[in-house]
Amino acid sequence: MKNKSLVIVGAQWGDEGKGKITDYFAQKAKMVVRFSGGDNAGHIIVSEGVRHKVTIVPSGILNPKVTNVIANGAVINLPRLVSELEILKKTGVETKNLLISNRAHVVLPYHIAIDELQENARGKNKIGTTKRGIGPTYQDKVDRLGVRICDLFDPNFKARFAEIIEFKNRLITKVYEGQALDFETIYQELMSNFEKIKNQIVDTSLLIDTAIKSGEYVLFEGAQGALLDIDHGTYPFVTSSNTSANNASLGSGINHNLITTALGVVKAYCTRVGTGGFPTEQANSIGEGIRKRGNEYGSNTGRPRRVGWFDAVALNYAIRTTGLDKIFITLLDVLSGEPVVKICTSYSLDGKEITTIPPLNADYQNCQANYIEMPGWNEDITKVHSFKDLPINAQNYLNKIKELCNIDILGFSVGPDRQQTILLEPEF
Numbered sequence: 067m068k069n070k071s072l073v074i075v076g077a078q079w080g081d082e083g084k085g086k087i088t089d090y091f092a093q094k095a096k097m098v099v100r101f102s103g104g105d106n107a108g109h110i111i112v113s114e115g116v117r118h119k120v121t122i123v124p125s126g127i128l129n130p131k132v133t134n135v136i137a138n139g140a141v142i143n144l145p146r147l148v149s150e151l152e153i154l155k156k157t158g159v160e161t162k163n164l165l166i167s168n169r170a171h172v173v174l175p176y177h178i179a180i181d182e183l184q185e186n187a188r189g190k191n192k193i194g195t196t197k198r199g200i201g202p203t204y205q206d207k208v209d210r211l212g213v214r215i216c217d218l219f220d221p222n223f224k225a226r227f228a229e230i231i232e233f234k235n236r237l238i239t240k241v242y243e244g245q246a247l248d249f250e251t252i253y254q255e256l257m258s259n260f261e262k263i264k265n266q267i268v269d270t271s272l273l274i275d276t277a278i279k280s281g282e283y284v285l286f287e288g289a290q291g292a293l294l295d296i297d298h299g300t301y302p303f304v305t306s307s308n309t310s311a312n313n314a315s316l317g318s319g320i321n322h323n324l325i326t327t328a329l330g331v332v333k334a335y336c337t338r339v340g341t342g343g344f345p346t347e348q349a350n351s352i353g354e355g356i357r358k359r360g361n362e363y364g365s366n367t368g369r370p371r372r373v374g375w376f377d378a379v380a381l382n383y384a385i386r387t388t389g390l391d392k393i394f395i396t397l398l399d400v401l402s403g404e405p406v407v408k409i410c411t412s413y414s415l416d417g418k419e420i421t422t423i424p425p426l427n428a429d430y431q432n433c434q435a436n437y438i439e440m441p442g443w444n445e446d447i448t449k450v451h452s453f454k455d456l457p458i459n460a461q462n463y464l465n466k467i468k469e470l471c472n473i474d475i476l477g478f479s480v481g482p483d484r485q486q487t488i489l490l491e492p493e494f
């Protein structure tokens with residue numbers, strides 16, 4: 067039987083509306099797997115007029131028929147996970163259908179403290195992290211100093227954990243001149259949250275492998291976006307994990323051949339939170355207008371997002387490095403009312419025209435965007451149900467993106483609700 071597995075990742079700098087798109091496809095799926103990142107993500111799903119926010123729980127959670135999985139590649143802040151599940155339960159959402167990898171790493175209070183201290187120490191070179199401890203957790207994972215969920219079952223864990231905290235406290239107090247953390251408090255809080263989710267911990271690799279091989283529809287949900295990928299993003303202004311679609315197999319422990327389609331979610335324009343190059347940025351009234359109409363404020367941190375025109379150079383780069391087969395365009399309605407819409411087709415750097423992202427942030431900061439301009443549209447498009455219902459200028463805009471990036475558009479969306487999602491072709 068042919069595999070039915072779809073990877074959904076952000077193809078810009080995050081916040082592309084992956085939660086909504088994942089929730090949409092989750093209606094057909096049997097399983098939704100979150101394979102990277104932690105509670106630095108903020109996925110908003112609006113269903114039947116109710117707005118839900120999840121950060122670490124997969125976006126398939128609103129669908130009671132879906133098994134939701136947090137896989138090994140994600141990092142988990144247990145108090146955050148537990149409180150997110152409690153909030154969902156209060157709004158009537160079934161949460162027993164969540165399973166957690168025994169190999170996922172745990173975000174701990176010292177990671178959060180160190181994230182904050184590191185950011186402060188960076189001064190004007192700060193990355194603008196979400197201060198959720200994500201970088202320090204992945205750092206410990208690579209350093210083989212991490213705590214995995216399975217460690218919490220180990221009877222010898224407490225002693226090992228005490229040693230880690232002693233080491234971290236030395237780092238916090240001696241290097242960063244911060245406040246030492248209390249071991250017993252951290253340990254008790256960790257174990258009490260662990261107790262609440264203990265029965266939901268399994269070998270998720272086996273589970274996912276079995277599901278795909280038995281013909282079930284499995285969705286993989288990424289976090290952040292391709293341009294925040296630790297390897298291929300705009301380093302150092304990136305997150306600390308591989309946000310790439312290529313990481314779906316590694317981050318969930320399955321054969322890459324089991325992945326059928328990789329879908330990149332892109333906004334009809336660009337946004338970025340945090341520091342780093344952004345050649346199409348519109349730090350002006352155009353950017354402000356889009357920010358207001360698109361409600362472009364961090365769902366996690368409340369920070370106003372930086373806003374810019376659609377960047378076909380950045381998307382082509384993302385398509386190549388993250389391994390995308392198709393794209394899905396969100397927030398098309400937000401561009402309604404712009405008299406002219408622009409798409410960046412190349413950058414100028416030191417007098418040369420380039421069509422890829424340079425590796426050095428200093429160069430990326432100096433890239434000037436070259437645009438094509440197209441007439442915009444004024445109509446309210448939030449109620450359209452098909453491509454041909456769109457004003458011709460909006461149709462031309464989507465067609466131009468398709469042509470410039472040489473990739474199929476699987477669909478587009480014109481508002482936050484499930485009903486405002488329009489498919490142009492089947493996903494497989």
Ligand code: IMP
Nearest residue numbers: 080081106107194195196304305339340
């Ligand atoms: P961290 O992931 O908290 O370490 O932050 C590193 C960078 O990634 C910062 O520029 C953040 O603003 C950005 N970032 C992290 N998570 C998200 C997200 O979900 N959406 C958009 N940007 C994010």
